[in-house]
Amino acid sequence: MREESAIPIAFKGISLLSLAILLVPVFIVVLAGLNSGDYLTFPPEGLSLRWIQAFLTSPVFLSAYGVSFMIALVSTLISTVIGTMAAIYLTRSQSRTSSILRGFFMLPIVLPGVVLGLALYVFYVTTGIGLARTMPGLIIGHVIVTCPFVIATVTAALVGFDRSLEEAARSLGASPFTAFRLVTLKIIGPAISAGTIFAFIVSFGQFEVTLFLSTPNLQTLPIAMYVSMRYQFEPTAAAAGIFAIALVILSTVLTSRLVNLKRTFGG
Amino acid sequence: MAIAQTGTMTQTEKRKGSTAAFQDFRLWWLVIPAFLVFLVFFVIPTASLFGLAFNKSVAGVIALNSQITFDNFVRIFTRASYYESILRSIWISAIVGAACLFFGYPLAYVIAKTVKPSRATLLMILVLSSMQLDMVIRMYGLMVLLGDNGLINGFLLRVGAITTPLPLMYNVFGVIVGLVQITLPFMVLSLIGIIKAIHPSLEEAARSLGASRWHAFVTIVLPLSMPGILAGTLLVFALSISSYVVPALMGGWKVMVLPIHIYQQIAEVGRWQFGAAIAVVLFVTSIAAVAIYHQAAVRTSGGRT
Numbered sequence: 001m002r003e004e005s006a007i008p009i010a011f012k013g014i015s016l017l018s019l020a021i022l023l024v025p026v027f028i029v030v031l032a033g034l035n036s037g038d039y040l041t042f043p044p045e046g047l048s049l050r051w052i053q054a055f056l057t058s059p060v061f062l063s064a065y066g067v068s069f070m071i072a073l074v075s076t077l078i079s080t081v082i083g084t085m086a087a088i089y090l091t092r093s094q095s096r097t098s099s100i101l102r103g104f105f106m107l108p109i110v111l112p113g114v115v116l117g118l119a120l121y122v123f124y125v126t127t128g129i130g131l132a133r134t135m136p137g138l139i140i141g142h143v144i145v146t147c148p149f150v151i152a153t154v155t156a157a158l159v160g161f162d163r164s165l166e167e168a169a170r171s172l173g174a175s176p177f178t179a180f181r182l183v184t185l186k187i188i189g190p191a192i193s194a195g196t197i198f199a200f201i202v203s204f205g206q207f208e209v210t211l212f213l214s215t216p217n218l219q220t221l222p223i224a225m226y227v228s229m230r231y232q233f234e235p236t237a238a239a240a241g242i243f244a245i246a247l248v249i250l251s252t253v254l255t256s257r258l259v260n261l262k263r264t265f266g267g
Numbered sequence: 268m269a270i271a272q273t274g275t276m277t278q279t280e281k282r283k284g285s286t287a288a289f290q291d292f293r294l295w296w297l298v299i300p301a302f303l304v305f306l307v308f309f310v311i312p313t314a315s316l317f318g319l320a321f322n323k324s325v326a327g328v329i330a331l332n333s334q335i336t337f338d339n340f341v342r343i344f345t346r347a348s349y350y351e352s353i354l355r356s357i358w359i360s361a362i363v364g365a366a367c368l369f370f371g372y373p374l375a376y377v378i379a380k381t382v383k384p385s386r387a388t389l390l391m392i393l394v395l396s397s398m399q400l401d402m403v404i405r406m407y408g409l410m411v412l413l414g415d416n417g418l419i420n421g422f423l424l425r426v427g428a429i430t431t432p433l434p435l436m437y438n439v440f441g442v443i444v445g446l447v448q449i450t451l452p453f454m455v456l457s458l459i460g461i462i463k464a465i466h467p468s469l470e471e472a473a474r475s476l477g478a479s480r481w482h483a484f485v486t487i488v489l490p491l492s493m494p495g496i497l498a499g500t501l502l503v504f505a506l507s508i509s510s511y512v513v514p515a516l517m518g519g520w521k522v523m524v525l526p527i528h529i530y531q532q533i534a535e536v537g538r539w540q541f542g543a544a545i546a547v548v549l550f551v552t553s554i555a556a557v558a559i560y561h562q563a564a565v566r567t568s569g570g571r572t
């Protein structure tokens with residue numbers, strides 16, 4: 001308590017403003033989606049579920065939600081597996097190549113999403129490998145964007161990991177793989193699940209890379225919302241947003257549960 | 268504990284050294300899948316896109332050929348509409364970086380210094396969950412708030428404070444607000460760890476030597492958090508300059524920045540080579556700005572960062 005009161009009052013004030021910047025737009029989306037009028041105005045007209053109903057009966061938004069979910073699921077699965085494998089190599093190998101590779105794997109974060117999406121689209125079209133305007137083509141784009149997040153989170157956990165624990169298991173007779181599975185994987189497990197959920201959310205909300213790769217019949221939720229906001233701006237998009245918000249809250253709760261459970265079991 | 272460790276030091280060290288070398292050799296296959304995916308779907312496409320930028324621009328044609336020309340780049344740097352966009356992209360991102368530092372540092376400080384674990388966790392969750400929501404959804408909220416008949420203008424008109432709606436959106440201001448909303452969490456997250464790592468006793472020592480709270484903060488805490496400030500600002504700058512969706516929605520296609528030009532050239536005009544050239548300029552600008560800023564920051568902080 002003593003330290004908390006040591007926080008300058010100006011900082012507390014600005015912090016409240018910052019939290020408002022972060023959260024007010026989200027709050028407004030929820031209000032707009034539950035609003036009874038055609039547009040959220042001041043003062044609000046009243047609550048209704050008509051836009052939620054519009055979302056649940058909209059073929060465009062529902063299928064976009066499904067497409068987003070599917071792409072996020074598959075690309076997360078792929079990047080978790082290959083990203084975790086790569087992270088293990090990166091932290092275990094002392095060679096110069098591994099430090100170069102570590103930087104290499106972070107490059108997609110630096111490269112603007114529009115540039116990456118455009119590059120992939122040009123690549124798909126010019127090589128004619130049949131990935132242009134397809135689900136696998138989109139998934140590959142999302143793997144490239146989500147993989148750095150998995151690699152970064154798992155690497156961070158492995159760097160702080162005490163190798164002597166694994167050595168202890170080895171000296172007690174465990175095979176390298178058993179030691180890894182029973183000791184290392186248990187300890188870095190929470191980091192892997194955090195990386196997984198992070199990747200899922202990055203993929204679910206991905207807009208810029210998807211921009212060039214999606215087509216009208218293969219729209220993700222962000223693209224469908226963007227199109228709706230560009231041409232008609234109706235609250236169905238906000239209702240779709242509410243369902244996306246629900247998914248994020250669910251995954252946040254899930255992560256904290258998962259990590260806490262693991263901790264309880266571990267400690 | 269310490270004695271036991273020194274006792275076995277040489278043996279463990281020896282074994283560690285040999286297993287490390289051994290595992291190096293055996294573990295390389297772990298990195299192969301990720302490496303191949305990145306090579307085929309990241310390095311090759313990006314390299315060919317950059318190659319395409321040096322081909323003659325022909326509407327509707329994408330094929331890469333070996334005839335190198337700098338026409339696309341000459342066009343970008345001689346036409347005011349393009350080089351002005353480069354400058355606009357840079358200064359908008361710089362303002363966003365500064366604004367995020369202004370709003371983000373205090374929040375990161377509060378989170379880092381909050382003692383009660385549940386309260387600190389709650390604040391963290393608020394920051395994280397706002398970041399996890401996709402950008403288009405958050406822009407929807409901002410558009411409802413800032414539009415001509417949005418909540419803010421609606422309120423002000425009703426109260427009688429204004430007679431015509433304030434232009435809060437579809438201009439540079441709207442773009443900056445949108446970008447700050449998107450990038451603020453990245454700033455906060457870059458700073459929390461750094462501020463937490465500054466030992467409170469350093470500040471207390473300064474206080475006990477007679478420094479005011481503010482003086483202790485400016486001379487001790489602020490310089491020690493420079494690495495986080497640097498990392499956060501760079502991240503925010505890079506994210507801002509490469510954003511398409513925020514300028515598109517909040518600027519209403521009136522605020523021309525580089526990502527908007529890229530999309531227009533390709534989706535509307537079909538000039539792939541020219542679009543690719545703008546993409547190269549965007550990438551180089553972003554990298555160059557980051558490098559210059561980094562150099563300047565290293566110099567001013569005496570090479571400590």
